[in-house]
Amino acid sequence: MPQFPGSCDEVDALLAAGHVGDAELLWHRDRDLKGVDAVVVPGGFSYGDYLRAGAIAGLSPVMDAIADFARDGGPVLGICNGFQVLCAAGLLPGALLQNADRRFVSRQVQLSVETTETDWTAAATEGQLLSIPAKHQSGRWWAPSELHAEIADQDQIVFRYAAGGNFNGSLDDVAGVCNEGRNVVGLMPHPEHAVDALTGSTDGLVLFRSLLQGARA
Amino acid sequence: MPHVRILIRPKAGILDPQGTAVEQALPQLGFEGVSDVRIGRLVELDAADASEVAAICDKLLANPLIEDYEIQVDGAAVAG
Numbered sequence: 001m002p003q004f005p006g007s008c009d010e011v012d013a014l015l016a017a018g019h020v021g022d023a024e025l026l027w028h029r030d031r032d033l034k035g036v037d038a039v040v041v042p043g044g045f046s047y048g049d050y051l052r053a054g055a056i057a058g059l060s061p062v063m064d065a066i067a068d069f070a071r072d073g074g075p076v077l078g079i080c081n082g083f084q085v086l087c088a089a090g091l092l093p094g095a096l097l098q099n100a101d102r103r104f105v106s107r108q109v110q111l112s113v114e115t116t117e118t119d120w121t122a123a124a125t126e127g128q129l130l131s132i133p134a135k136h137q138s139g140r141w142w143a144p145s146e147l148h149a150e151i152a153d154q155d156q157i158v159f160r161y162a163a164g165g166n167f168n169g170s171l172d173d174v175a176g177v178c179n180e181g182r183n184v185v186g187l188m189p190h191p192e193h194a195v196d197a198l199t200g201s202t203d204g205l206v207l208f209r210s211l212l213q214g215a216r217a
Numbered sequence: 218m219p220h221v222r223i224l225i226r227p228k229a230g231i232l233d234p235q236g237t238a239v240e241q242a243l244p245q246l247g248f249e250g251v252s253d254v255r256i257g258r259l260v261e262l263d264a265a266d267a268s269e270v271a272a273i274c275d276k277l278l279a280n281p282l283i284e285d286y287e288i289q290v291d292g293a294a295v296a297g
Contacts, residue, residue, distance in 0.1 A: 055277065097232070098234045102235070102238055141284070142283065147282075
């Protein structure tokens with residue numbers, strides 16, 4: 001799990017990943033991924049998010065290594081700012097814009113799992129509703145109509161906000177998408193904050209458990 | 218060294234919440250009749266090789282998926 005200047009959710013992500021295996025931090029200047037089996041790009045902020053959220057982090061040395069890892073089929077999950085970073089790095093389709101109503105929103109949202117054919121949703125069931133917190137100001141997923149049609153057609157929309165729950169104005173209610181190889185997934189809400197009953201929901205664990213399914217069917 | 222000015226704008230058709238916020242604030246100040254407010258960014262830099270600026274925009278300064286940019290070198294527009 002890479003740590004950028006300004007990351008703030010990497011500790012929760014470490015704890016969440018710790019439910020299914022050993023997890024460690026990777027420094028943003030390092031190219032060495034230390035032989036990990038999966039990478040989580042955490043949320044928070046990165047490099048002040050100058051220009052656009054995730055723009056500078058997308059160019060950092062560790063992201064080079066993560067891009068190679070992803071191209072070789074390694075599982076990569078981007079959460080919130082991590083999703084923005086993966087989009088900025090060209091590993092995931094689309095872009096994340098300022099919420100339509102301009103507000104920073106922090107609330108529990110209902111996510112619907114749209115496909116289980118990814119490295120990060122293999123342990124879920126299609127249509128399953130996950131209760132997971134979201135907290136962001138730039139989470140409005142958008143893509144030009146041709147790209148949107150293409151990824152919808154290729155079943156690359158992984159999560160949607162449940163009916164009536166699209167609070168940020170995302171195109172087609174999209175909350176998370178995957179790459180063509182289905183090993184890279186990004187989403188705006190935070191599954192790593194929903195792994196302990198103490199905080200109200202353990203629904204986020206299913207993403208991390210999915211890694212244990214190994215090769216997808 | 219050529220002085221380069223880059224104007225970056227949200228693409229037409231993409232909702233610009235900042236522009237909307239400003240547009241909604243103006244009538245409160247008595248400015249009626251202002252519409253279609255769009256907010257972008259201005260980047261100024263000196264470049265030894267101004268022909269590289271388009272690549273700089275594509276790779277970093279702008280996100281070509283959601284933004285258009287316009288490059289001016291020493292005050293004259295060049296094709297983006």
